[in-house]
Amino acid sequence: MTLQPEDFWSFGEWLLRPESFLESALLQGIVLVVLAVLLGLIIAYLVSAVRHGPGEGFYAVARSVRDLVRSDLPGTSSRRIFALAKLAYQEALRRRVLVVVGLFVVGLLFAGWYLDPRSSDPARLYISFVLTATNYLILLLALFISTFSLPADIKNRTIYTIVTKPVRATEIVLGRMLGFVAVGTLMLVPMGIASYFFVTRGLRHDHEVVEIDEVGDGRFEGKLSFDQFHDHSFTIEPSADPDGPELGLTDTVRGHRHVVRQIRGDDGNVERYVIGEPYGALRARVPVYGSLVFTDRAGNLTDEGIDVGNEKARGGYGAAGIARLVGVTREAQRLDYGYVEGGTLGSAIYTFNGVTPRRFTDEEGIPMEMALRAFRTIKGDIVSGLNGSITLRNPDKPQIESNPLTFVVQEYDVSEERLPREIEGTDGEVTRKLSLFDDLVTDDGRLEVIIRCIDRQQYLGMTTSAVYLRPAESSFAWNLTKSYLSIWLQMVMVIAFGVMFSTFLSGPVAMVATFACVLLGFTAEQIYDIRYYMDRGESMGGGPVESLVRLLRQDSMTTELDVDQVAGKVIQGVDAVIIYSLDAVATSLPNLPRMLSTAEYAASGFDIFGALLARHAVATFGYVLLAFLIGYFFLKTREIAA
Amino acid sequence: MATEPIGLADAPTADPAASPGSDVVIETRNLSKIYRDFWGRRKVAALKSLDIEVRKGEIFGLLGPNGSGKSTTIKLILGLLFPTSGRVLVFDQDATETRKNERIGYLPEESYLYKFLTTDETLDFYGRLFDLSGAERKRRVDELVKLVGLEGARHRQLREYSKGMTRRVGLAQALINDPDLILLDEPTTGLDPLGTRDMKDLILSLRDQGKTILLCSHQLSDVQDVCDRVAILHQGELKELGRVSELLKVQDVTEVHARGLSDAAKAEISEVILRHGGTVDSIDNPTATMEELFLSIVRESERRPGARRVSVSDTASESPTAVATATGDDAASRDEGQS
Numbered sequence: 001m002t003l004q005p006e007d008f009w010s011f012g013e014w015l016l017r018p019e020s021f022l023e024s025a026l027l028q029g030i031v032l033v034v035l036a037v038l039l040g041l042i043i044a045y046l047v048s049a050v051r052h053g054p055g056e057g058f059y060a061v062a063r064s065v066r067d068l069v070r071s072d073l074p075g076t077s078s079r080r081i082f083a084l085a086k087l088a089y090q091e092a093l094r095r096r097v098l099v100v101v102g103l104f105v106v107g108l109l110f111a112g113w114y115l116d117p118r119s120s121d122p123a124r125l126y127i128s129f130v131l132t133a134t135n136y137l138i139l140l141l142a143l144f145i146s147t148f149s150l151p152a153d154i155k156n157r158t159i160y161t162i163v164t165k166p167v168r169a170t171e172i173v174l175g176r177m178l179g180f181v182a183v184g185t186l187m188l189v190p191m192g193i194a195s196y197f198f199v200t201r202g203l204r205h206d207h208e209v210v211e212i213d214e215v216g217d218g219r220f221e222g223k224l225s226f227d228q229f230h231d232h233s234f235t236i237e238p239s240a241d242p243d244g245p246e247l248g249l250t251d252t253v254r255g256h257r258h259v260v261r262q263i264r265g266d267d268g269n270v271e272r273y274v275i276g277e278p279y280g281a282l283r284a285r286v287p288v289y290g291s292l293v294f295t296d297r298a299g300n301l302t303d304e305g306i307d308v309g310n311e312k313a314r315g316g317y318g319a320a321g322i323a324r325l326v327g328v329t330r331e332a333q334r335l336d337y338g339y340v341e342g343g344t345l346g347s348a349i350y351t352f353n354g355v356t357p358r359r360f361t362d363e364e365g366i367p368m369e370m371a372l373r374a375f376r377t378i379k380g381d382i383v384s385g386l387n388g389s390i391t392l393r394n395p396d397k398p399q400i401e402s403n404p405l406t407f408v409v410q411e412y413d414v415s416e417e418r419l420p421r422e423i424e425g426t427d428g429e430v431t432r433k434l435s436l437f438d439d440l441v442t443d444d445g446r447l448e449v450i451i452r453c454i455d456r457q458q459y460l461g462m463t464t465s466a467v468y469l470r471p472a473e474s475s476f477a478w479n480l481t482k483s484y485l486s487i488w489l490q491m492v493m494v495i496a497f498g499v500m501f502s503t504f505l506s507g508p509v510a511m512v513a514t515f516a517c518v519l520l521g522f523t524a525e526q527i528y529d530i531r532y533y534m535d536r537g538e539s540m541g542g543g544p545v546e547s548l549v550r551l552l553r554q555d556s557m558t559t560e561l562d563v564d565q566v567a568g569k570v571i572q573g574v575d576a577v578i579i580y581s582l583d584a585v586a587t588s589l590p591n592l593p594r595m596l597s598t599a600e601y602a603a604s605g606f607d608i609f610g611a612l613l614a615r616h617a618v619a620t621f622g623y624v625l626l627a628f629l630i631g632y633f634f635l636k637t638r639e640i641a642a
Numbered sequence: 643m644a645t646e647p648i649g650l651a652d653a654p655t656a657d658p659a660a661s662p663g664s665d666v667v668i669e670t671r672n673l674s675k676i677y678r679d680f681w682g683r684r685k686v687a688a689l690k691s692l693d694i695e696v697r698k699g700e701i702f703g704l705l706g707p708n709g710s711g712k713s714t715t716i717k718l719i720l721g722l723l724f725p726t727s728g729r730v731l732v733f734d735q736d737a738t739e740t741r742k743n744e745r746i747g748y749l750p751e752e753s754y755l756y757k758f759l760t761t762d763e764t765l766d767f768y769g770r771l772f773d774l775s776g777a778e779r780k781r782r783v784d785e786l787v788k789l790v791g792l793e794g795a796r797h798r799q800l801r802e803y804s805k806g807m808t809r810r811v812g813l814a815q816a817l818i819n820d821p822d823l824i825l826l827d828e829p830t831t832g833l834d835p836l837g838t839r840d841m842k843d844l845i846l847s848l849r850d851q852g853k854t855i856l857l858c859s860h861q862l863s864d865v866q867d868v869c870d871r872v873a874i875l876h877q878g879e880l881k882e883l884g885r886v887s888e889l890l891k892v893q894d895v896t897e898v899h900a901r902g903l904s905d906a907a908k909a910e911i912s913e914v915i916l917r918h919g920g921t922v923d924s925i926d927n928p929t930a931t932m933e934e935l936f937l938s939i940v941r942e943s944e945r946r947p948g949a950r951r952v953s954v955s956d957t958a959s960e961s962p963t964a965v966a967t968a969t970g971d972d973a974a975s976r977d978e979g980q981s
């Protein structure tokens with residue numbers, strides 16, 4: 001998993017974007033709410049002006065705004081909201097939505113058969129399977145329960161007995177949303193628990209010892225049986241405690257290892273081996289990322305490393321928000337791998353914050369993981385990896401620097417290193433043993449890690465997320481919970497939209513509208529892409545109309561559109577209008593795939609950042625507020641009995 | 643709301659905050675309603691320039707054939723519909739004002755209730771909508787269940803109910819907040835004669851507690867029995883408005899009720915009438931209404947359970963209640979009460 005630049009934003013950074021306020025989520029939210037309210041008022045005015053004349057129309061609209069502020073919001077009562085929420089909850093449960101949960105659990109019992117048993121990373125497979133399955137299922141259910149309820153009440157007129165009570169429109173909308181969220185939560189919790197057991201049980205397996213050799217000094221080497229399409233080899237070291245059990249560890253295969261315990265009988269002979277459960281497969285690594293700068297081959301600081309070509313992977317437009325919409329930043333957010341040339345002064349310098357003994361308690365040093373890329377300009381020995389070096393340096397006193405630790409780059413894999421607590425190094429002219437926390441780390445807990453490539457004419461590629469410290473491991477259960485929280489947030493979003501649409505549309509239409517919103521949210525990045533190419537004048541086959549014309553004429557996408565000038569202008573004009581409006585709509589809709597991507601964290605064994613979850617939560621809250629306002633407004637101005 | 647809802651049995655509601663200085667509870671001014679379809683094209687002019695005033699403490703009847711705009715008027719008063727032109731004021735507030743609902747009880751045409759709730763749950767739910775406290779709700783639910791006679795069925799879901807039972811729940815929910823103004827859309831449909839009678843008695847007793855009642859019906863007897871004033875609608879237009887006693891009074895006919903007259907005496911009375919220049923339309927024994935007969939049978943059977951002996955010669959005039967000779971319903975029921 002490679003992280004996008006925006007994934008590193010802290011919550012505050014995301015909300016405000018101090019350097020480029022146009023990208024700020026807060027600004028986007030405010031603009032969205034203001035626009036929606038303005039648009040709503042204008043539409044409402046036009047509608048009621050047609051009905052009642054311009055003067056009366058204005059009065060009607062003004063009154064509903066006045067009512068919201070003066071009586072409906074202050075008059076909103078929690079008891080009424082609760083009563084309405086409970087009703088919505090009971091009603092949804094009566095539609096037997098819980099059956100779906102039962103089906104889900106039963107489905108999980110059999111799902112294991114269909115998941116590729118030979119996968120090299122079964123944990124990832126299992127986790128991403130359950131998470132995506134739950135996610136789509138819950139969103140679908142949220143769509144159904146939220147959109148049909150209010151229209152049904154209006155249709156069979158039970159709403160008459162509600163709105164003739166002192167019930168505010170605010171309470172009807174909020175009550176519905178809360179009730180459905182309660183139903184959704186009730187479904188999500190058992191699904192989450194079932195998923196947890198599905199993953200943990202699904203990965204559980206056993207081996208037997210098939211081969212064992214004593215290699216001397218009380219050391220043993222052996223092999224485990226081939227089960228579940230893999231086997232392990234292991235070594236048992238003589239234990240320090242002569243009476244204690246002899247413990248050994250297998251190698252890591254398919255993301256996990258086993259503990260092998262040697263049990264001796266009373267006569268001191270080896271009796272049997274006990275193989276522990278797999279561990280290490282379900283992880284929630286808490287990475288600490290640093291900031292990255294490069295030096296070029298002459299040793300001068302630069303922001304970017306060397307571009308070896310095709311390394312600027314598209315990383316999505318992310319939260320570029322208003323800035324992208326108004327065309328200030330056109331470019332997609334790009335994820336750069338910068339390269340460092342071997343055998344030169346070129347290097348990548350990571351600066352980590354918050355490196356304190358309290359946080360990194362491990363006696364053996366600070367665990368650091370690297371997922372580096374390699375680029376070879378000469379063949380060399382293709383089997384052995386490239387050599388790199390790690391140097392630690394004090395950011396405030398650059399004269400204090402450790403001797404380089406060399407390592408072999410494992411391409412396509414994550415390699416684990418440890419930054420030892422004591423290391424030989426130089427302090428100006430003096431060569432001495434440096435203490436990691438006293439000499440190399442500054443008082444405020446900063447540390448520089450410099451990575452170089454040793455082999456000449458070979459290059460090492462790095463990006464911010466490629467190197468990180470690992471102070472701790474969070475629990476897998478908690479990480480899964482966080483993924484489910486993210487699903488829950490998406491569900492809340494869909495429910496809010498569903499209820500909003502159901503205040504003025506009939507059930508099926510409201511469902512289609514909500515579905516369209518979700519879909520547009522999911523395809524947002526593609527729409528941004530089309531607009532991006534359109535702005536750049538790069539022909540990618542054009543917009544929808546042009547594509548249709550090409551399709552009908554069986555023209556290739558890469559040729560100029562072969563129609564006369566005027567027709568071409570018209571087609572492109574219409575396309576531009578469609579694309580720009582779609583772009584605006586997609587920008588204003590919740591970016592669900594971003595939220596869906598938290599599943600990727602859990603599947604890759606990374607702790608889901610609190611900041612990321614907080615961002616999703618705030619965005620959800622914003623959209624709920626928006627949906628609430630729109631829903632209120634429509635319900636208020638709606639002639640219930642018409 | 644300043645008013646604490648008080649029990650049904652309590653004395654007339656005196657709400658000093660309510661419409662100070664004016665007795666008018668509902669006022670419609672030039673009220674018109676045109677139903678339109680989705681595209682705004684007019685379909686039906688359901689109400690045309692209605693001007694009525696309903697005063698505090700009276701029972702006001704809206705009378706008219708099917709489709710004459712009675713329900714439309716009530717929905718406009720409740721703010722369920724918006725007027726096409728004109729205005730409705732309820733308690734001197736606009737009809738779309740939500741807060742006025744705290745003092746209103748509404749029984750819809752059909753009971754639009756949640757079928758999966760029980761009576762208790764339904765009433766508790768609507769009590770919550772009035773922001774009543776838990777203790778208050780419990781007290782009122784118990785009271786109302788007793789009032790509408792559903793004690794035996796209070797824990798059953800409404801979808802198991804008969805039409806009349808649902809109607810009773812509907813009535814109970816309309817009274818949950820001890821309203822000052824009660825709007826009843828055809829209150830007696832679906833009720834058996836006994837229920838109808840109870841309903842009428844209830845309406846009268848609510849009036850006696852100082853509440854204002856607006857009801858609409860096409861059951862003329864209902865209106866005649868309970869209403870103080872009526873408005874008669876036809877095709878959305880107001881045709882007649884006034885006190886029931888005056889509207890129904892036939893100015894040039896005199897009615898005499900007497901008991902124990904011989905045929906000779908009757909002949910002599912005719913003679914007297916003729917001598918004074920009047921005409922005799924008929925001299926007859928009055929027949930009781932079907933309603934009276936039904937009521938007397940039910941009450942009889944409640945006193946003495948078991949099958950009633952029915953003989954072919956049984957006629958209304960021979961049945962114990964048919965002895966009653968009074969014409970008015972009130973008199974009839976008083977009579978039965980004594981026998």
Ligand SMILES: Nc1ncnc2c1ncn2[C@@H]1O[C@H](COP(=O)(O)OP(=O)(O)OP(=O)(O)O)[C@@H](O)[C@H]1O
Binds near residue numbers: 641688706707
């Ligand atoms: N929602 C509606 N849309 C269109 N027309 C309607 C609607 N509701 C009522 N109408 C029409 O308005 C007119 C008055 O209807 P209303 O329901 O007020 O009659 P009513 O006096 O209550 O009749 P009833 O005694 O049958 O209940 C009728 O012609 C009816 O068809």
Ligand SMILES: [Mg+2]
Binds near residue numbers: 714751
């Ligand atoms: Mg009607």
